[in-house]
Amino acid sequence: MTSPGLFDSAAPEGTAPSTTRRTRSAKKQSTPASDAASTPAASGGATKESPRRGANAEQLAERQREISVAEFFTKNRHLLGFDSPLKALLTAIKEAVDNSLDACEEAGVLPEISVEITPTENESRFRIAVEDNGPGIIKDQVGKIFGKLLYGSKFHKLSQTRGQQGIGIAAAGMYGQLTTGKPMRILSRPGKGARAREFVLSIDTAKNRPEIHREQEIQWDHGSGTRVELELEAKYQKGLRSVDMYLKQTAIANPHLTLHYTDPGAEKVSYARVSNELPPETIEIKPHPHGVELGMLINMLKNTEAKSLVAFLQEEFSRVGPKVAKDIIAAAGKGLSDKSYPTRIAREEASALHEAIQKTRIMAPSTDCIAPIGEALVLAGLKKEIEADFYAAITRPPAVYRGNPFQVEVGIAYGKPGGVGLELTEEGRIKKTKAQIATEDLVAGADEPVRVLRFANRVPLLHQQSACSITKAITQTNWRSYGLQHPRGALPIGPMALLVHIASVWVPFTSESKEAIASYEEIVKEVRLGLQECGRKLGTYIRKGKKLQSEFSKRSFIEKYIPHIGIALQDILDLDDAERDGTVATLEDVLHRSRKL
Amino acid sequence: MAKKAAKKATKKAAGFQVDKVVVKRTAALDERDTKTLGLIKHTAERVRNTILKHSLPELKFPVRSLANVEYDVKKGYFELGKGRKARALSVNTVRTFAQTLRLMAVSKEMVENDDFATKREAYYVSKNWGDAKFNDQPESDTVLDDIEALASLEGLSREHLRYRPEEHGGALAGELVVIDRDRTTGQEIRIDCARMGTGAYTIPSSVEHLRFETKARFILAIETGGMFERLNQHNFWRSANCILISMGGVPSRAQRRFIRRLCEEKKLPVYCFVDCDPYGIGNIYRTLKVGSGNAAHINRLFCVPEARFLGVTPQDIIDFKLEDATHKLLEVDIKRAKDALKNDPFFQAHKPWQQAIEQLLKMGVRAEQQALAKWGLNFVLEEYLPRKLADPDSFLP
Secondary structure (H helix, E strand, O other), X not given: OOOOOXXXXXXXXXXXXXXXXXXXXXHHOOOHHHHOOHHHHHHHHOOOOOOOOOOOHHHHHHHHHHHHHHXXXXXXXXXXXXXXXXHHHHHHHHHHHHHHHHHHHHHOOOOEEEEEEEEOOOOXXXXXXXXXXXXXXXXXXXXXXXXXXXXXXXXXXXXOOOOOOOOHHHHHHHHHHHHHOOOEEEEEEOOOOOOXXXXXXXXXXXXXXXXXXXXXXXXXXXXXXXXXXXXXXXXXXXXXXXXXXXXHHHHHHOXXXXXXXXXXXXXXXXXXXXXXXXXXXXXXXXXXXXXXXXXXXXXXXXXXXXXXXHHHHHHHOOOOXXXXXXXXXXXXXOOOOOOOOHHHOOXXXXXXXXXXXXXXXXXXXXXXXXXXXXXXXXXHHHHHHOOOOEEEEXXXXXXXXXXXXXXEEEEEEEOOOOOOOEEEOOOOOEEEOOOOOOOOOOOOOOOOEOEEEEEEOOEEEOOOHHHOHHHHHHHHOOHHHHOOEOOOOOOOEOOEEEEEEEEEOOOOEOOOOOOOEOOOHHHHHHHHHHHHHHHHHHHHHHHHHHHHHHHHHHHHHHXXXXXXXXXXXXXXXXOOHHHHHHHHHHHHHXXXXXXXX | OHHHHHHHHHHOXXXXXXXXXXXXXXXXXXXXXXXXXXXHHHHHHHXXXXXXXXXXXXXXXXXXXXXXXXXXXXXXXXXXXXXXXEEEOOOOOHHHHHHHHHHHHHHHHHHHHOOOEEHHHHHHHHHHOHHHOOOOHXXXXXXXXXXXXXXHOOOOOOOOOOEEOOOOOOEEEEOEEXXXXXXXXXXXXXXXXXXXXXXXXXXXXXXXXXXXXXXXXXXXXXXXXXXXXXXXXXXXXXXXXXXXXXXXXXXXXXXXXXXXXXXXXXXXXXEEEOOEOHHHHHHHHHHHHHOOHHHHHHOOOOOOOOOEEEEOOHHHXXXXXXXXXXXXXXXXXXXHHHXXXXXXXXXXXXHHHHHHHHHHHHHOEEEOHHHHHHHOOOHHHHHHHHHHHOOHXXXXX
């Protein structure tokens, strides 16, 4: 569930140190799930006590790598989202929930997840527990998954999953351990027939390996699934960047999820699923040639099993057939031919090859590796959790940045419940709608900047909003033409929640803490197009509302004076009160019918 | 407590007992009253029937603006053109629509009770209308002018609707008997304007019911009260056998109507004696003769087409050597004079007036009636008026 990749996650495609790269290529040959453990485990196991002096370069390198995992974490926790007690709580829960969701989906189970935060005697410490109905974890894997950094299944494949960088739950456990000294407690039942087991474990930070304190079979009144408990130094607060908000947004982006949440005050909230269908299964894809950098290409050439260049291109990349492969080779020149032996291609030739790849027209990567939420479910998710007057959703067609397919979805929830508070009846009258209870919700106030709900592969992004390409795209869109106020270079103003979801096999985050999406031109453009499409629908709605509002004030102005016409007619024509009221009522009716809207 | 109150009461001075005034009509409705009531009822009925037919009602009024004013020299007054504006019920019109009908209802009540309201009073009456009340008097005046324009098409005036302007001027002296009636009894009252002692008769605000007996030869309409006083003091009306009327600036409608009826019924020429400046010529005289541009709907009844301009003319300044008793024309005067030449259909229709105004502009000065006092306080009645009246044909049209 968690995975390696701490160091190379910023540039996973190719600029990483070659050690990791080797790991990667080695793993390519193994089947993902069960064998995934073997390589890191092996390297982990290689940490023999070697003499400090007289160590050869290789031994030294091994040791340095082991130490740096722990040191890197303790010194750089901010990169991983543990920089403040407030954020640490959120990150820990987020990692656990993300993992649970990925596990359930991979197993084909409709997820039902419980999150509990309980206060401890120490005010600055909380105990969190996340429980799912997923496939559970077999006995041998529990230790590695929870007790070892850089261990998992998702990093080395190009497919759309929530977790992708492999910081994971182990990091949360390590944080808890560092701040409270307490181990994690794991309960897991791998399948209904299996026995549940309890594990109490901590991480040997120096060696990056699990230290299991207790392991036993227990009675657990629960189907298959996993429960993680850990205590950590944290701070609980409500608000836009709170755990509460993260869970609520998670429920929006995952309409198939049922979520139970118990906050530190023992308040319980449940988010029921609105869809009984799991997101479609996504397939793993090979890298697209246009997304490959030179270093990565050289590595791939070195490690391939293909015996000819033409075969290499076709086997290792997606969207490369015989013709495209030949075109690339021809364009590269430098004496390269179809039959050139890949492992013998030199740097200069590889460079020419890389340039040739960029120049050659290649079909965009297949996009069935992406599973968007879908317009209908984005709408359902918004309607479920946000009370508003107007909803719109759009799913853009898939697009590609640097060879990585991605897809953008935009959703809008506009207006406080009740909207302008007016509706047009069949008789042509404008009526005030009943006031509804306004909930403390995600829709901003009428004079506040809109609330932005950012999602990457269905995971809410709560921090670093201003650094995110989604925010950039929102500020670049001309919201004035859709009837909103829009200060230059800022978010538009209005009672609106704006949902933007980016699904991709590889979401380019700006940092390992996965808080903001890097501003690739293609991504910003797609988000903008999605916003515009939704914005047009919103504009129509807002204009209609404004029209209704102005028509209403016009009519009520007219209605104010109609009784006076009645009085005057009564005085002049000596009408009785019934005749007067009849005339007034008729006139009102005539007025409402005659005014077009 | 009761004792104390009783004591106090005994100390109070005895008040005056006034019988409760009952406002009611004593005389029967006359033809014009019936016509007025008919107009109001007809208008209201049309509005109601339109509503009952499930259509939006509208009121049609003549357009009151210089653009919709025509001047026919033969008729001799400004007349409303064919321009009509419809006030259909809409956001912009509903308020005035309701106010118009309500003022018409007030008018109906006043006709029935033989009552009246000044424009100011009409404005205050509306204060009881809640949302429909007028915010200031120009607002109610505008609505009244509209109703008036509507009535004028039927030959009815504001006075028939029982709305009156605030009065000014209107003093009269001369060989004239005005036959009026007692308000309560309706009995005839004869007023001899030659027997007003050292005072003067005042033209009432409603003159339609008056009748006249006179042997005077002409009417002299005077701009200022001061000049009127001087001529009255020395019984100029007796020596000239005329009727003196003080206009006090631009003549009020009652004055214009009074002069018009007197002129028409007794075939008396009307001579106008005002200051020699663009205001005296362009506003006072022009309004008396052909009516005013922004109330063109009533001019048919409120103009004196036979009026002639006695003086003071620009030529008089030269003829009577008044150059050193003049003042420089102010900028507003010049503007007013140029505007009259350029836009006023009356002055455009009369060549002599164009020449006179151009002469005035060329001289660049204005002379008041009182400037004649340069030659002695009574020069005006001893010299000026006799010399001028000797040749009425020389008067400007």
